[in-house]
Amino acid sequence: MTEILRANNLEFEVLGRKILSIQEMALEKGQVYGIMGPNGAGKSTLLKLLSFLDSPTSGNLFFHEEKVSAKTITLEQRRKIAVALQQSLLLDTTVFQNIAVGLKIRKLPRKEIKEKVNEWLKKFNITHLADKHVYKLSGGEAQRVNLARAMILEPELLCLDEPFSALDFPTKIRLIDDFKSILASAGTTVLFVSHDLLEVKSLTDELFILMDGKLMQQGPTEHIIENPNECTRSFINEWKSYLTI
Numbered sequence: 001m002t003e004i005l006r007a008n009n010l011e012f013e014v015l016g017r018k019i020l021s022i023q024e025m026a027l028e029k030g031q032v033y034g035i036m037g038p039n040g041a042g043k044s045t046l047l048k049l050l051s052f053l054d055s056p057t058s059g060n061l062f063f064h065e066e067k068v069s070a071k072t073i074t075l076e077q078r079r080k081i082a083v084a085l086q087q088s089l090l091l092d093t094t095v096f097q098n099i100a101v102g103l104k105i106r107k108l109p110r111k112e113i114k115e116k117v118n119e120w121l122k123k124f125n126i127t128h129l130a131d132k133h134v135y136k137l138s139g140g141e142a143q144r145v146n147l148a149r150a151m152i153l154e155p156e157l158l159c160l161d162e163p164f165s166a167l168d169f170p171t172k173i174r175l176i177d178d179f180k181s182i183l184a185s186a187g188t189t190v191l192f193v194s195h196d197l198l199e200v201k202s203l204t205d206e207l208f209i210l211m212d213g214k215l216m217q218q219g220p221t222e223h224i225i226e227n228p229n230e231c232t233r234s235f236i237n238e239w240k241s242y243l244t245i
């Protein structure tokens with residue numbers, strides 16, 4: 001396995017209050033990782049640090065074993081990391097143009113952009129929406145565009161913050177199923193923040209449980225769900241009780 005990202009002694013403070021304290025965390029290439037924990041546990045903060053959108057108060061991050069920070073990251077390294085958030089923040093134009101925008105910035109030839117956009121429209125089952133204005137999309141359709149826009153850039157690491165949380169249950173399940181097969185063929189490493197055990201169980205291989213800014217348990221998702229430790233047991237078991245209703 002190839003390690004692509006490592007965090008050592010990562011701490012993040014706001015106004016003297018320690019919000020995160022992560023001793024060690026490593027991501028291997030091609031794995032889908034979940035970060036789950038209660039409200040306010042620090043999940044979004046951790047995602048921002050690991051995607052180099054924000055800098056830790058102290059500690060180090062290594063991308064492909066090279067020490068990198070939000071301040072020193074090169075354009076080449078930055079382009080290997082994509083981020084998609086809950087609010088899809090789509091541009092005021094068509095689906096096609098939204099998915100094409102990253103490739104245009106990278107100045108790919110028009111013909112190649114068209115071919116790639118068509119390919120990703122097809123993968124996300126939204127070819128019929130290509131000419132539709134994004135403001136006329138449903139929540140599920142908009143999230144497909146959001147994910148296609150990130151995946152077309154073929155990132156090594158895709159960081160997702162609650163991308164499915166606003167979707168109704170059947171829409172969410174359909175999108176997660178499609179997304180899972182897309183990820184399996186792309187080999188992308190994914191870091192996925194969620195507060196929903198069903199999403200995490202459906203999508204991730206490995207899971208980090210974050211509570212009060214600290215990693216309380218990490219390991220294969222199925223193993224953690226079946227064997228929560230004394231710190232995570234009540235949190236996981238509460239979620240499991242909802243899933244078996």
Ligand SMILES: Nc1ncnc2c1ncn2[C@@H]1O[C@H](COP(=O)(O)OP(=O)(O)OP(=O)(O)O)[C@@H](O)[C@H]1O
Pocket residue numbers: 014019037038039040041042043044045046195
């Ligand atoms: N810029 C900031 N200024 C002040 N407090 C902050 C800031 N960013 C985060 N926090 C605090 O840090 C803690 C962790 O926030 P964060 O959003 O990372 O948690 P989370 O696990 O993603 O929460 P949720 O599940 O509710 O989205 C919270 O108590 C939050 O209020």
